[in-house]
Amino acid sequence: MTAAGRWNTLQTNRQQRLQRAAVVLGNDLQGKLLPQQRIGDCLHAVLEAGDRVCLEGNNQKQADFLAKALTRLDATRVHDLHMLLSVLALPEHLDVFDKGIASKLDFSFSGPQAARLAKLASAGKLNIGAIHTYLELYARYFVDLTPRVALVAAQSADRAGNLYTGPNTEDTPTIVEATAFKSGIVIAQVNEIVDVLPRVDIPAGWVDFVVQAPTPHYIEPLFTRDPALISEIQVLMAMMAIKGIYAEYEVKRLNHGIGFDTAAIELLLPTYAASLGLKGKIASHWALNPHPALIPAIEAGFVESVHSFGSELGMEDYIRARPDVFFVGADGSMRSNRALSQAAGHYACDMFIGSTLQIDLQGNSSTATLGRIAGFGGAPNMGADARGRRHASPAWLKAGREARAGSKQIPRGQKLVVQMVETFREHMQPAFVEKLDAWQLAEQAKMAIPPVMIYGDDVTHILTEEGIANLLLCRSEEEREQAIRGVAGYTPVGLARDKRMVENLRDRGIIKRAEDLGIDKRLATRDLLAAKNMKDLVRASGGLYQPPKRFRNW
Amino acid sequence: MTAAGRWNTLQTNRQQRLQRAAVVLGNDLQGKLLPQQRIGDCLHAVLEAGDRVCLEGNNQKQADFLAKALTRLDATRVHDLHMLLSVLALPEHLDVFDKGIASKLDFSFSGPQAARLAKLASAGKLNIGAIHTYLELYARYFVDLTPRVALVAAQSADRAGNLYTGPNTEDTPTIVEATAFKSGIVIAQVNEIVDVLPRVDIPAGWVDFVVQAPTPHYIEPLFTRDPALISEIQVLMAMMAIKGIYAEYEVKRLNHGIGFDTAAIELLLPTYAASLGLKGKIASHWALNPHPALIPAIEAGFVESVHSFGSELGMEDYIRARPDVFFVGADGSMRSNRALSQAAGHYACDMFIGSTLQIDLQGNSSTATLGRIAGFGGAPNMGADARGRRHASPAWLKAGREARAGSKQIPRGQKLVVQMVETFREHMQPAFVEKLDAWQLAEQAKMAIPPVMIYGDDVTHILTEEGIANLLLCRSEEEREQAIRGVAGYTPVGLARDKRMVENLRDRGIIKRAEDLGIDKRLATRDLLAAKNMKDLVRASGGLYQPPKRFRNW
Structure with a gap:
């Protein structure tokens, strides 16, 4: 084999593929x-x-x-594809x-398809390489999972093949x-x-083929939470989060999970948090999708900056009108970027706060349940x-001090990682368990x-309706276990x-109840929510937010 | 203030800046x-x-x-700039x-300027925000350190303002x-x-002004190590690394530091590692700058893939001729990307292996020494x-098992982090210290x-000429300390x-000497190096590698 032939097999093979396409498509290209209609050809x-095929x-x-x-x-012609997907969202992703077209899968999240994925896996129809956090999956694209073919989606193309993604840039550039x-x-x-x-x-130079789809690409409004569905328990928990964690650690830079618990916090920033004098002191800089529930906090001047993984349906005009806050281009629309976000x-x-389905006695948490292979998306990364972080902030230093007080370890900061759960979830399933379903x-x-x-x-804190357990302050496995039991309710x-041990932990401030935080539970009503329903969110946005139809319930 | 004025202050201010430039530059623009000659204006x-100014x-x-x-x-017109730089490399970065033009600094690495930086800081001429690892600094560009103005470098531009970086893409896209x-x-x-x-x-749409510089932008050949300067001690250490760590954990995907120690490993892959039958079993996928010392391993077919942070002077033609290995564009030249790499x-x-200046008794290491504020570049990140990683590999699982054997912790993998140092560095300074200079x-x-x-x-392993200390297997702070002392030589x-304790650790395989690994020290000679000098590297590359002048010593 010639030296050239030995080292450019990928380039040669690429030319062959392009040549085959040129022949088959002829003047249609x-x-x-x-x-x-020629996409199949x-x-x-x-x-x-x-082939390793990355399908967006x-x-x-x-x-x-x-x-x-x-x-x-x-x-019979195309089989044994190794599929790479951030999210298994559509039935086609498993079809x-x-x-028999694909046989191997590496992915990050499969929420909507988790049950079918588990079935296909156990039927031997697909071999799961691994489950990743998003950034980890992208990282492997540059090391040992480089796609041979990428199938991506954009808003528009010009005739040269340059792509415009609009606000849903997401994973495309990576x-x-x-x-x-x-x-x-x-x-x-x-x-x-x-x-x-x-x-x-x-x-355009990075793109080989462009095809106009018969219908606009599907976008899932994944981050829209109707405030009408927020309970008063969630309001109480949000109050505890704000007073007991955000204010306590001066958390300015953060990421929120996707649930109603954190939506409640977003909606309490301009009301409860403002009443505590926290405006400008907490929650000013975000890595976050453009949550509609954040609109009232943005309008109140609570929020300085939001960088987004992706966009959110209906938020386009609002984002365009708030370029001081969001990352928008010269054209006025957002550019998101999941890898960079x-x-x-x-x-x-300084903080990640989100929810989970199960927490065990060591504080390990998982959303994996039997018969469902769901993956975790961005949560493991955030x-x-x-541990590679080297810049200090008050929140990070305080968490690090609490974790290391009394030890001979070299001083170091630590990220706040808060798990926020009601002690019982849907169908009265306990959120706290002796052993995670993940084992089975x-x-x-x-x-x-x-x-x-x-x-x-x-995990640094577990927050339930019963209180906050500060795991940073626990000094033994036993204390940790009792701190968790101490907020695990009934x-x-x-x-x-x-x-006795739980009371001791409470005396030491490791467990804090609402009353320990000076929170009057009687005030934990929906009246504290800056928006009580979808219409309120639209109103708060000055009519700029246009919720998808399914959320238009007024 | 109108709603519009309240939310687009950045856009309005941007237009004002562009307008001022248009007026001043007139037809020159x-x-x-x-x-x-109009760049100053x-x-x-x-x-x-x-302004926050990011200078590339x-x-x-x-x-x-x-x-x-x-x-x-x-x-008097431009002052108190807040400078953001990945690397303080040039005198101008501190000038x-x-x-008095700039007053605040956030950065990652300042190797060449570390001493002057410390002097300016103590003279109160500059205020250091923080030292970061690279990816951390980029992350903050999207959260709380977004640049107002970016000054970047590229190879060429077209008349519309599109930029071509050539292989040194590096930080520019981010x-x-x-x-x-x-x-x-x-x-x-x-x-x-x-x-x-x-x-x-x-x-072009992302760029506002393009100026052709009078001379091509400077590029530092930072990753070129002349094999002639590799010592036989380093050959011995490289043998121990390969047999005791790479083979032991089946390390396929890795990053190497910048020193002669790891260059020795690269040069032993096609000789010593091949003789152990390790080709295809270790060191196949890399996140690495195009190290010239890797050429013999690439030519021997050891290396499947290399994704690079930046390029390396003189490697351009070699990279272009090895597109199966490197990430090159349709134009044939590499695209590096420090953020993604x-x-x-x-x-x-699965592994990071690099060197350091000081290691303390807990295994903490630092290159910070008195009178120099150097930063750490990518090392803290890699x-x-x-801890967000979720995919398994043999190396990662084995490291995790070793660390958790006998504990009740939930099973988890772990990254291999190897510190490779001779016990004495230059000027007979011990690499092992009771207390790091970093404290002072x-x-x-x-x-x-x-x-x-x-x-x-x-840190999972410390490797010196005296042996390997496997810290994963230590079960107490005391064992850890003795394992470190046990490879700290004289x-x-x-x-x-x-x-006695060190001998016990050796009996348990926590400390391994060359002889414990079955390595005959007499074979540790420079004869094992696949290239013994720069000329050998050029020859191995088939004349494609063209070292910068200062390395042309034949």
Whole structure:
């Protein structure tokens, strides 16, 4: 073999694929543009059995037309694809396994498809490489999981093939960079082809084929929480979070999870937090999707900056009108970026606060339950102590001091990682358990270790309606266990507490009840919410926020 | 104030800056292009006192023309700039503080300027915000350190303002994205202006001004190690690393530090490692700058993939001819990306191995020494356990098992973090110390906590010419301390070892000497190096590698 032939097999193979496509598509291929009805031919020409294929299935934006086209391929020609997806969101994402087109999967999150994924896995129809946190999956795209072909989605393309993503930039730049710069093939579906793009998000030189989809790509409004569904228990917990954690640690830079618990906090910033004099002192800088529930806090001047992983349906005009807060381009619309926002969540935030389904006696938590292989998305990355971090902030230093007080360890800061749960979740399932379901799931699905979302030694606080357990201050495994039992309410775990020890922990400030924080529970009513329903959010936005139909309940 | 005025102050201010520049530059401004002699006027027009200015000072590529232009500004007009730099490399990076143009600094690494930085800081001429690891600094660009103005460097621009970085893409995309999408101003210096770019790295829409510099931007060949300077002690240590760690843990995905110790390992892959049958089993996937010392391993087929933070001078043609290994664009030249490669090093690598100046009895290490404020670049990020990681590999699982054997903790993997040092460094300074200089430095420079590069609880192995200490297997602080003393040789720390305990650790395999690994020290000669000097590297590359002049010593 010649030296040249030995070292450019990827480039040569890329040329062969492009050549095959050119032959098959003939005059239907205009530069990089092909008609939608030829997408199957294009994929048949370009794909090879065993290819690693990154299909843009994001938290929100979906390359749904390309996903569907994949499912229609001839499995005798294209098979054993190794699929890479951030999020398994659509049925098509699993159909390719059912149909024998794909056989291996690496991913991050599969919320809507978790049960079917588990079934397909146990039927031997698909082999799961691993479950990742988002940034970890992208990292592997540059090391040992580089895509051979990437199928992505954008808002529009010009005739040269430049792409405009609009606010849902999300994973596209990262996927395309990994693929295009290792001699791979990039195919983009777009909603429209235009003469002049509002801005260029992906240069044409990084893209091989562009196809206009018959319908605009699907976007999931994943971060919209109707304030009408927030309970008074959640208001109480939000008050405890604000007074007992945000104010206590002066948390300015943070990320919130996706649930109603944290939506309640967002809605209490301009009311309860403001009444405590906390405006300007907490929650000013965010790594966060544009949560509609944050609108009242933004309007009240609580929020200086928000960098987003993706966008949120209906928030486009509001974001465009608030460029001091969001990251928008010269064209006026947002550019999100999940890779960079996850880096921001990991390294530039002092706190992650989110919810979970189960917490064990060591504080390990997981949303993995039997019969469902769900993955954890961004939570493991943001809910882990960033041990590479070197810059100080009051929150980080205080958490580090509390964890190391009395030890001979060298001083170091620590990230605040808060798990916020009601002691019982839906159907009266206890949130606190002796042993996580993750253990059984690991056995069922033959995983090397149980799928834990956030490890106990990264969790600093557990917050329930019964109070806050500050795990930073615990000095032994036993104290830690009792601190957890001490906020676990009437769950079996909570009932089995050592009452004397729990009272001792309370005396030492390791457990704090609402009353210890000076919070009058009678004030914990929905009246504290800055918006009580979707209409209030629209009103707060000055009519700029336009909720998707399913949330228009007035 | 109108609603619009309240929320687009950044956009309005941006327009004012652009307008001022348009007025001052007049017809000299052709689209986005301005003549080099007007750069001072442009900066005076665009900058405002107190601005956060990100000046592209990278590990390798330097926006040196813009740096010099900054130092020539009128400090009565432009002052109190808050400078953001990855690397303080050039005298100009500090001149701006000396001249009263800038007053605050956030950065990652200041190797060449560390002593002067310390002097300026203690003279009150500059206020250090914080020292960061690279990815952490970029993360803050999207949260609380967003640049108002970015001054970057690229290889070329077209007349529209699209930028081509060539292989030294480095930090440019990240800096520009953070600035351009928060209504900031982006100014790029380029080596040439051309009609058609080889490829687009930064779209023109993200760039405001382009200026052709009088000389090509400076690039530092930071990763070139002349094999002639590798000692036989280093060969011995490299053998121990390969047999005792790489083979033991089946380390396939990794990052290497910058020193001669790791260069020796690279040069032993096609000889010693191959003789152990390790080809294809270790060191196949890298997050690494294109180290010339890796050429023989690449040529031997040891290396499947390398993703790079930046490029390395002289390696351009070699990289272009090895596109199966490196990430190159359709134009044939590499695209590096420090942010994504740091993510790769953090989340997709099983091992970081590098050197340090001082290690204490807990295993904390630092390159900070008195009178020098150096920073740590990427080491803290890559030399930290990635606690958000969720995918398994044999190396990661084994490290995790060793660390947790016998404990009740939930199973979890762990990253291998190896510190490789000779017991005495230059001028017979011991590498092992009772207390790090970092403590005194923290006091001198009024840092909140001592500047530690890699924390002891992240270090898994310490490797010296005396052997390997496996800290994963230590079960108490005391064992850990004796394991460290047990490889600290004739340093005072090493001499103060408890001999019985050290022998016990050796019996248990926690300390391993060369003979315990079956390594015959007599074979540890320079003959094992796949290249013994620069000329050998050039020859191994088939003449493609073209070392910078200063390394052409034949």
